[in-house]
Amino acid sequence: MAFDWAAFGVDLHLDLPAGSRRAGLERSLRSAIRSGRLAPGSRLPATRALAGSLGVARGTVAAAYDQLVAEGYLTARTGSGTTVAPVPPPVSFAPSAASPAPPRFDLRPGAPDVTAFPTAAWLRATRRALSAAALDYGDPRGHPSLRAALAEYLGRARGVLAHPDRIVVTSGYVQALSLLAALHPVVAMEDPGLAFHRAVARRSGAVVVPLPVDGSGARTDLLDSTVDAVVLTPANQYPTGVTLAPARRHAVAAWARASGGLVIEDDYDGEFRYDRQPVGAVQGMAPEQVAYVGTAAKTLAPGLRLGWVVLPARLVEAVVEAKRHTDYHTEVVGQLTLAELITSHGYDRHVRAARSRYRARRDLLLSRLRGEPVRGVAAGLHALVPLPPGGPRESDVLASAARHGLALGDLGSHWHAPGDHPQGLIVGYGTPSESRYPAALDVLARVLRA
Template identity: 65%
Template sequence: MDDFWSGVGVDLHLEPDASAGRRTGLERALRDAVRDGRLAPGTRLPATRRLAAELGVSRGTAKAAYDQLIAEGYLTARQGSGTDVAALPLDGVSAAAGAPRARAPLFDLRPGSPDVGTFPAAAWLRALRRAIATAPSLAYDYGDPRGRIELRTALSGYLGRARGVLAPPERIVITSGYVQGLALLARVLDGGTFAMEDPGLPFHRDVVRRGGGRVVPLPVDERGACAGRLPSVEADAVVVTPAHQYPTGVTLHPERRRALTDWARARGGLIVEDDYDGEFRYDRQPVGALQGMAPGQVAYLGTASKTLGPALRLGWMVLPPHLVDAVADAKLHSDHHTESIGQLALAEMINSHAYDRHVRACRLRYRRRRDQLLGRLGARQSVRGVAAGLHALVEVPDEAKTLARAAEEGLAVGYLGEHWHTPGDGGRTQGLVVGYGTPRERVYPEALEALGRVLGSG
């Protein structure tokens, strides 16, 4: 029997076995589609009359096939509500539908995400409505690979006043996040050597390598990245997190900032500044971006992932003049341009200062959480990197044993050992990387209690 597409409710693709007979062939095709996950639980199926017409069988044949699968538990039906795919037990689904998922932790204190429950849905919706109401028709067409001029102009003003970045709109490229920006730079510096902080995020090292770059470690101490080591590694670029180093949490010392910019000017090298959570400074005025000291040597990368949410996939690069065209060309051949409507909405939020209000509210909320963390752990624990950001480093004598206790408590945390360029070297600091942005407000106190039990402080 020929393949068919139903025009009712959902598009339904089946391949009934004609040799088995019309009814049996239809039963098997439906059963197999449910078993292997092509028909997901809750999917509404076409009415028997329409299904029969599409297949060229009698309505009685279609109804008999439905009735048989209802009896077997593959489908459910209620009078007047149609026929749906039933929710099968996990062991009744074939391996093709996916392996059983690992059990989610009771408490999630892993770093890397904000509290997405605080996403400003109402403010975003207002901005989206205003943006769509005023958007020119060309906003729905292919656009400039650098991004919408409305957002680049809004960011130019915001980054200048909030982060001290020299950001003319023509030097800004909008991306789908930090990872894409880093990947674009790796492509542009084809085959270049990138010095990257040690410890640092392994995934970012992988991004550079996949983009064609070579990665060498740049040690980090209590004053931040050791810029004095750069001449010996002969790097073409250095990737740093100066406002709040990830994962140790230290802020780059002013002398190190000067040493970095001096190296870039003397070597003709590029500094890639990852300002992933620079807005969240708690005890004093936020440290200005490194880019303001050397706009011609620094590629500044920022993102809305920590302030609004990672799902928006909105980031930005402020580039030295000599890199703008090359990065824009790489962006063009990567995905042409980042989606436009979200860009217009973010521009509206920035221009109306709704973005500033949201960031200030988040800064207060995360400071309270930081203070709760410190209050719960007390003076018995060595906690570092708490002046800014959404995570802290809690030193422990034995990561493996501590992580085992955390697993027993149903607590998920990060750990320092996974961030070194060469894991397993002895004599290094051991610690938990605790993200206090991730949990929802109502479960955060319980998560802290679990952390206290793991660390033996309560």
Template identity: 65%
Template sequence: MEDFWSGVGVDLHLDPDSARGRRAGLERALRDAVRDGRLVPGTRLPATRRLAAELGMSRGTAKAAYDQLVAEGYLRARQGSGTEVAARPADRVPAASGTAGAPAPRLDLRPGSPDVGAFPAAAWLRALRRAIATAPSMAYDYGDPRGRAELRTALSEYLGRARGVIAPPERIVITSGYVQGLALLTRVLDGGVVAMEDPGLPFHRDVVRRAGGRVVPLAVDELGVRATELGDEDAVVVTPAHQYPTGVTLHPERRRALVDWARARGRLIVEDDYDGEFRYDRQPVGALQGMAPGHVVYLGTASKTLGPALRLGWMVLPPNLVDAVADVKLHSDHHTESIGQLALAELVTSHAYDRHVRACRLRYRRRRDRLVSLLGARWGLRGIAAGLHALVEVPDEAEVLERAAREGLAVGRLGDHWHTAADGRPQGLVVGYGTPRERVYPEALEVLGRVLGEVRRGRASTG
């Protein structure tokens, strides 16, 4: 007969084979549960008294079964802590070979991440508590695919105030980050031809392709994307506030050219405002969306301001795309998780989010200044007025990266961002000064400076 037993809060399905006798049947059931992984090492088992009562056998029989499996090495009896599943040599699986098992670099200056150690845990916990305390019971049910009204309302005010975005709540769709927003939009466009910045992030190009789109390159120079080179593409994806990876800000004339193209051809601009809150040496650059809200999809995220683990992003859509995007999202994941949305809404409306962004802006500016102080006089630095990364011009990416790897330092490479590899492309390092924890950032910079110095001296000696 099949039984369910529980103990110390754990339920487990067992099938003792009574035909073999009660003790032997229990031993086999427990042994099989350990072998096939239903009982993992460290799992505490119920006391023999409780197990015996639930399986309808004597306590002595249950204890004898435990003792036998302890002797065989399947279980471990700990004085005062009961009995638990033991770790056996067969359970220790060697690490997989290849990149999946590659150790993390000791020092990490790769771009793409903020200092996650600066996550405002205390403020988030307060916001979460307040949100849960006031949330209606329906907040725990399936929700609107567009997202919680509380967060869409909070973002409407914040984005208008901080980024110049025209964002009525009914035109906002909450997503699980920028990547989901880009994929949803590509699907709504039924694939189509999407122009993307060259250089730009390869992963984002892959997202568009996997969603059915066809990607074409759009060149970037010191003024940003060359908008006049656009033709009959269905959409263009741009990072106007702080181009990734060159760091340039889209020139006002290029902005106007983009908007003119979209209006004249009835096309779409996708604005990736991934780190628009972080600016240092200039006045805030408003979002492009404010110039043409009927032709621009604004994509933002909490990944750079708070942390990627939250998986919270937002789309501000032209009116004619809201229903289509919501429908695709409904059939993709139904809706983004709700409790985090409520907490973020509370964080925004209480202005704790603004305070956190200002604190981060000051922290990252100090980091940027240290980078400029170390390299600015000797190496070409670009994109330092804003954001979380800078581009360092170098003569040979491969040589620098090889030397850096020997020192345990990882850094981004400009060459990885071109649509196609070709000789004569500019070379550089994409340095993410937001990534390291505060305590290791000085060492990471020291190693970077030493590596670049070695490269320069080596070239001088052979020149």
């Protein structure tokens, strides 16, 4: 009877060298065990099955097994089959560089409290959403259910003029930025701003130019026809925490209409406004000039890798085609789960609860740092603590914090180019768990007092 690979019980990859079949099989098995590729306790295929897969006689396999049992490489027990015996560990390769130990207290910006993830609600939504359709290949634009849910939610909660046909679901903000930057040769980005995002734009082929930020947000009044697109964080500028002023919003919309340029709106922490209702998106003012980008990274968790971009009509096909050749589609189970969470209003409830929780954290930060010049606390999950011009330096404060087991962010790494820039600390209050957050603030206060 012909050997049936589909019915082969235990897969075992072996290359038989030329020459004696038995000796070659022994050498292959011995080498696999010595190198650690076959770990102690691993079960080997039955002699009949392995003989069929290798195209050798069953007696050849049995003889090889018997020899390796005698040498102590294999163990054979009646009724239990043949397994790899415990052997000395293989010679290890050169060790890789050790990963740095995580800080005892982490107040770096950019992450939410993942311990507050709505696990029970997510699991309920997953059970309702999971179906055979969720496990098949998806649409590069994103699943229709999620795009419809996002269109309703973004219009209601963020003032975005969105139609499901204009939405493309992405694997987070970075993919959305990469897809858009690849279509625009010259991209202006806020200065200061996240260096990694500048690197993403450059790797996508764009030339990045700085756009200064002041107390009213990005200087959109400085944009001209040499720029093809501008990336803004208008709801909560990162890292200064400034909200883009109304005049600057009108200026960027007018620039885009006159020049044909694109505004890439990163709705950074747009849901987390504490002093009043969250500021609506710029996209609502000029939907044909703005690509609105949002994610579930802060509201839920960055590990979900779910983002979305609401596009002007002229860019939809180009972005969909680029995404098709990047990753084909974003994973579908998470999309359907998020759609279920949004349509059941579980997402709204979670965002409101998170907003209340982070506001309490913001208030505790301000109370512990009373007397310090803390800025950018009207929204978001981070605050900026400027350092006085006469010192201390950022590096000194960060080193002192590290000695106390505390990790902080610095303003210096966010400038486009080295120079005589203002110095400061960026304190993220989203990352620590509820139980560790007060202790982290105690250490921060001691460091700043010192």
